[in-house]
Amino acid sequence: MGQKKEHSNLIKEHLKKRGITQTWLAKELGMSFSITNAYVCNRKQPNLTTIFKVADLLEISPKELVK
Structure with missing residues (x-):
């Protein structure tokens, strides 16, 4: 569960950074x-394809969304 929370915080964090x-x-x-x-x-957890799409839209490495 801890890992899921990190995913959540990372997506939310990047959305906030970029407005x-x-x-x-x-x-x-x-x-x-x-x-x-x-x-x-x-x-809910995004699948790998969605993680890559989110990373592309936010102009970041997918690794920044999966720690």
């Missing part, structure tokens, strides 16, 4: 806000 909303991220990923919010709030 990006979860709504924007959801649209860019082609997912519902509900699913994106579940990733950010640690109710």
Whole structure:
């Protein structure tokens, strides 16, 4: 569970740093806000493909989202 919390905090942290909303991220990923919010709030883990998409959109290395 600790690892999931880190994922959540890392996605949320990067969104805040860039001033990006979860709504924007959801649209860019082609997912519902509900699913994106579940990733950010640690109710659900994104799959590897989604992690790569999020990293690409945030212009960071996927490694920065998986510690």
